[in-house]
Amino acid sequence: MTKLFKWAKPYKLIIFLILLLTVLAPLTYSYIPQFIKYVVDIIFKGDPDSKVTLPKVVVDFFASFQEPLTAVLWVAIFLVIYQFIRAILLFLNGYFKGKLSEGIAYDMRTMLYSHIQDLPVSYHNNVDTGDLIQRCTSDIDTIKSFLTNQLPQLLYIVASLATGIYQMAFINVELMFITLAIVPFSLVSSIFYFRYVKRKFNELEEVEADMTTVLQENVNGVRVVKAFAKENYEIGRFDKQNQRFRDESKKLNKAMAIYWGISDGVVGLQYGATLVAAIFFARDGLVSSGDIIASLMYISMLVYPIRGLGRIIGDFGKAIVASNRADEILSLENEYIYDGELKPKIKGNIEFKNVSFKFPDTDKHLLDDVNFKINAGETVAIIGRTGSGKSTIANILVRMYEYDQGKITIDGVELKEIDKHHLRRNVGIILQDPFLYAKTILENIRIADPNISERKVMMATKTAAVHDDIVNFYKGYNTLVGEKGVTLSGGQKQRVSIARMLVLEKPILIFDDSLSAVDTKTDVRIRNALKENNKNLTSIIITHRITTAKEADKIIVLEDGKVSQIGTHDELSQIPGLYKTLWDIQGALEEEFTMTVKKKEGE
Incomplete structure (x- = not known):
């Protein structure tokens, strides 16, 4: 419960x-x-014994008028x-509630979003985006609604x-107890309703999160869906989740309908019981006509709030669930809890000494006793089969992953002593x-620093071999790329992302298979261009393409998480091993392709 109420602490005055x-x-x-009782009993009936709870100064003011119509008018x-x-007063109450509501929502959104930004990549790799969005939107709305309303x-x-009890007791104590007869029933039914609603809402939240995830995945992967003509499959997949959400919602709505239906019926009976009792009391001279009218008005103060208790308890269950989900x-x-403090000048000398790494959910090391050295200004290629640990090395170097040993x-x-942001x-x-x-395109390239000059942007795009493509677009650098760059080809997106990194002039660049969508000529x-523009740049190229790797100053070959070979292309292509095997296949294809092109040019 403290998790829920902590969000309201900064707003104590409000x-x-x-x-x-x-x-x-x-x-x-x-x-x-x-006021109604005063008009009926004292002004119209002229009953001197009738009493009201209005302040004496108000009663004396009304009594100063002898003419009944004048008194009624006043x-x-x-x-x-x-x-x-x-x-x-009601307006001010609503105003302050709105201010509190938006303040809590703003604080929650800011805190959640900021914290999500600082969570490790391992969390983002395993979380459902739809569920995460729901926690940052609808769950926040549930919490703020409960706290403020x-x-x-x-x-x-x-x-x-x-x-209400005070005013009813002033009229007639027996009538008050008759009116309050419904309160125990409302309390007990509300408790049972709360327990059921809390459980059902938790289940409903999980089902809704699953449905949102399916929808989000389908929207993001719409091209894949269409490419494989799987529209009907995806419709069926969503419909299945939609039906689950509908069925769970119907169960909850059924419980709500039963509760409110029975509650309405009981309230109607209570009105009838109070009215009948009041009539008998009036016959015996225990209450007046004004008392009966006032009593019926006071029923709403005694009965309806208790009816609302079920809604409050139900919303309390929802808010507890939502608060727990946010607190998770x-x-x-x-x-950044385990971060370094050093901010050294980085030139590009990198050394791995007996480095091992494994994911938390497995005992098998993805990298096992890896050793190599890269000198500043070198271009180094890392090749290996899928799953050999190439991209893991890239993620370790920017501390997305933390190595276990070495x-x-x-x-x-x-590396672990260097501040992550600085790194x-x-x-x-x-x-x-x-x-x-x-x-x-311009905004995407400037995403890390909006103040970068257009001249610097163009130099980067020329180096990335994408400038000519951009200027041929109708709006040039002001062309909107669409969500996730959908209007650009795969190669164009890769080259724009290269340009985006080049404008920052970092001393070390890692190309994690980021040239795979461009042709060999553009790759070279x-x-x-990278070498010509920055001779001190340390480049690490992770690739499956031997024709890319062979131009590197040094080639590192990974097999089953271990470094099996290190050398230049001329050296490794002559030594039996994985590199030579790949070169014999890809090199022959490249030579055949080159001869075919030259033959056609000769014709």
Whole structure:
């Protein structure tokens, strides 16, 4: 419960004002029936023994008018003014509730979003995006709604009962107890309703998260769906989750309908019982006509708030579940808890010494006793079969993953002792499947620094061999790329992402198979341009393409998480091993392709 209420702590003054205004609402309403009672019993009937709970100064003011119509007129004027003041109080209550609601929602969204940004990559690799979005949107709405609306309503119920009981007891104690007969039933039924709703809402949240995930995956993968003509399959997949959500919602709605239906019926019976009792009491001279009218008005203060208790308890269950779901994220350790403090000047000397790495959910090491050295300014290629650990090395170098054993140094400084933000500002990684924002090409390239000059942007795009493509677009650099760069080809997206990294002028660049979608000629052109523009750049190229690797100063071959070979192309192509096997296959194809092109050019 403390997890739920902690979000309201920064707003103590606003909460105090809301609670004060919440108490004043039923308190001020409790005197309205007294105005009616005064008019019926004292002005019209002229009963001198009839008593009202209105302040004495108000009663004396009304009594100063001898003419009944004049007195009624002044009562009406006073009641209008009184209701106007009540309207102002209700407005202020709503205003402060809105301010509290949006303040809590803003704080929660900011804290959740900031914390999610700082969570490690391992979390994002395993989380359902749809579920995460739901926790940051609808769960926040549930929490803010309960804290700002339903929780003050609980105080309203207490205040309404207290003032209603006081006013009813002033009229007739027996009539008060008859009216309160429904309260125990409402309390007991509310408790059972709360227990059921809490369990069902938790199940409903999980089903809705599954449905949202299916929808999100389908929208993001719509091209794949169409490419394999799987529209009907996806419709059926979504329909299955939709049916589960519908069925669970119907169960919850059925429980709500039963509860509110029975509750309405009982309230109707209570009105009838109070009216019948009041008539018998009036016959015996225990209550007046004005008392009967006032009593019927007070029933709403005693009965309806208790009816609302079920809704509040139900929403309390929802809010507890939503709060726990939000707290699950906030309780996760962010990746900067275990961070280094050093911010050395990075040139590009990298050394792996007996480095091993495994994921937490397995005992098998993906990297096992890896050793190699890269000198500043070198271009090094890393090749190996799928799953051999190539991309893991890239993620370790930017500390997306933390190695288990061994030692990695950059310019002689232990990697784990370097501040992560500083490290990532100096070591850039370009992924095979780059993410582009739904902005212009220029905005995407400037994403890390909006103040980068257009001249610098164009130099980077020329180096990345994408400038000519961009200027041929209708709007050039101001062309919108669409969500995830959908309007660009795979090669264009890769080259824009390369340009995006080049403008930052980092001393170490890692190309994680990020040249796979460009042709060999463009590949060579990009790498040559990189060398010409920055001779001190340390480039690590992770690739399956031997024709790319062979141009590197050094080639590292990975097999089953171990370094099996290190050398140049000329050396490794002559030594039996994985590299020679791949070169014999790919090299022959490249030579055949080159001869075919030359033959056609000769014709």
